[in-house]
Amino acid sequence: MKKPPDDKLEFFVLLGMRSPERLDALCQLIEYWHFHGEKVLLWHHENEPLPEDHEAFSRLKKKGLEQIAWDWNEDATDFAQPDVTFSGADVVLFLDYGGKQLIDTLEILSKWLPQSPLDLERIITWVHCQNVSENFLIKRWYETCFHFSDAVILDAFKDLPATWLKEYQQHFKTQCYPCIVENTKKGRLKNLQNIVDDQVRRISQAFEFEQIDMNWDFEIETEDGEEDDDDFDDLPPKEAFFERNPDGKRSKIVTDILS
DSSP states (O other): OOOOOTTOEEEEEEESOOSHHHHHHHHHHHHHHHHTTOOEEEEEETTOOOOTTOHHHHHHHHTTOEEEEEOBOTTSSSBSSOOOOOTTOSEEEEEOOSSSSHHHHHHHHHHHGGGSSEEEEEEEEEEEHHHHHHOHHHHHHHHHHHHHOSEEEEEOOTTSOHHHHHHHHHHHHHTTOOSEEEEOBTTBOOOHHHHSOOOOOOSOOTTOOOOOOOOOSSOOBOTTSOBOOGGGGGSOOOOGGGOBOTTSOBSSOOOOSOO
């Protein structure tokens, strides 16, 4: 992994449906960073179920895993607690609420991160394959996650035919997804270094924060005297999932899979 700027902490986002298997994967990610001597702070929704009797999570807490909670504000345009401190951490892992207000959360993060002390390394999506195979809305919801993802973890497929997993893996190649795709083996994450690598592999450019100086003191004119706006072609495109209609509703609807 790259070393973030001196004043920035490594930041990872984990998307995916809430389930015991997702918590297993979360713990394995944290254990990986602990093994490499990095202190992790888990940033989770205030209503996230983190059972005390989960063996791996309980073990991490005993080892000093720090946690802070987040929530949306009333109209889901910002965090309810936007002024957050991350003292003492090397890595901050943001855990999405797992099926509710996905786009609101990602848009808030995209606006909040540039002024934060965090350097986004990767957005990782954990996939519950059994649920994907049984529910078309869940499958579509995950497709939205893939648009924002640098890495995807396929899990919870032990009761599915091997042909289903092979076809689903092929789906990423057919759709030309640039993200890394890894599947678990007997519930364990493989190639963790590959999953948390810093290389940007997501389709979305919503988290590209290059600073563009718009305060030019000159004008560009063409031969006929009209201003040339070709230089604006280099601006990153707007994120389609964040666009809203005049009535304020999202242009692209992403159905919540968690009530």
